[in-house]
Amino acid sequence: MDRQLEDSMEGKWIPAVSVRSGEGEEVTPDLFCLTVQIVNVVMVGRPDRWVLVDAGMPESADVILSAAIERFGQHHKPRAIILTHGHFDHVGAVVDLAETWDVPVFAHELELPYLTGQARYPEPDPTVEGGWVAKLSPLFPRDPVNLGDRVRKLPPDGQVPEMPGWRWIHTPGHTPGHVSLFREADRTLIAGDAFVTVRQDSLYKVVMQQKEISGPPRYWTTDWPSARESVKRLHALTPSRAITGHGVPVSGEELTGGLERLVREFDRIALPDYGRYVDGRKH
Numbered sequence: 001m002d003r004q005l006e007d008s009m010e011g012k013w014i015p016a017v018s019v020r021s022g023e024g025e026e027v028t029p030d031l032f033c034l035t036v037q038i039v040n041v042v043m044v045g046r047p048d049r050w051v052l053v054d055a056g057m058p059e060s061a062d063v064i065l066s067a068a069i070e071r072f073g074q075h076h077k078p079r080a081i082i083l084t085h086g087h088f089d090h091v092g093a094v095v096d097l098a099e100t101w102d103v104p105v106f107a108h109e110l111e112l113p114y115l116t117g118q119a120r121y122p123e124p125d126p127t128v129e130g131g132w133v134a135k136l137s138p139l140f141p142r143d144p145v146n147l148g149d150r151v152r153k154l155p156p157d158g159q160v161p162e163m164p165g166w167r168w169i170h171t172p173g174h175t176p177g178h179v180s181l182f183r184e185a186d187r188t189l190i191a192g193d194a195f196v197t198v199r200q201d202s203l204y205k206v207v208m209q210q211k212e213i214s215g216p217p218r219y220w221t222t223d224w225p226s227a228r229e230s231v232k233r234l235h236a237l238t239p240s241r242a243i244t245g246h247g248v249p250v251s252g253e254e255l256t257g258g259l260e261r262l263v264r265e266f267d268r269i270a271l272p273d274y275g276r277y278v279d280g281r282k283h
């Protein structure tokens, strides 16, 4: 679409919905990616044993609940909820869902303060290079959810509770306790916001979900050297397919090539030219 339309859209729209909102995609027979407004949640497993990864936007519990019933039936609730990190667009429905299902929530130890009402994330950076979503980012909720003792830390041995065959990988940078999930058997990666497949700081691309393997969302990433290391780590796993926190699932050459490019040209693709957390210089 041309630049003029892109600009006019960026001026008028609030990034609450994307063209994929409410849509689901079965990535493998036991992996279902549901887009809730602008963010993805993943249902991993089969009716007798499944897990929800991430918990969507605020007020989205009903959407997630009905998608779960449609996929697994009325009587099959998940065994647990796993969080890649605690940003508002990934924990929006977590309190409601954990209560409704009466299940534990797991996250990395370093993320727990943000999930138990003890700490707030640093302010998103509206000055960062990257368009209107960044400009709107001060409006995003920053008050932490409080899961109390329902939230537990992921086990130190790397196993993911109720997800046999998967392991969690610490991928900090976007947040201190950010994790990604990897299944060796078919090299499937759930990457959270360690990298995403849509440029989250371009409102047009968010709305249209235009595909592009990109670094973590800029306005909220505070530790760029760690973010770079995390992308390298994920690239080294040679995943065959990936579901990211934002954007569509990718696989094959599109993923391999895109990740390779991101590692090679991280400074150009991911690192903002300027912004509060960039330090005024490229590394």
Ligand SMILES: [Zn+2]
Pocket: 085, 087, 174, 193, 217, 220
């Ligand atoms: Zn995030």
Ligand SMILES: [Zn+2]
Pocket: 039, 087, 089, 090, 193, 217, 245, 246
């Ligand atoms: Zn996100």
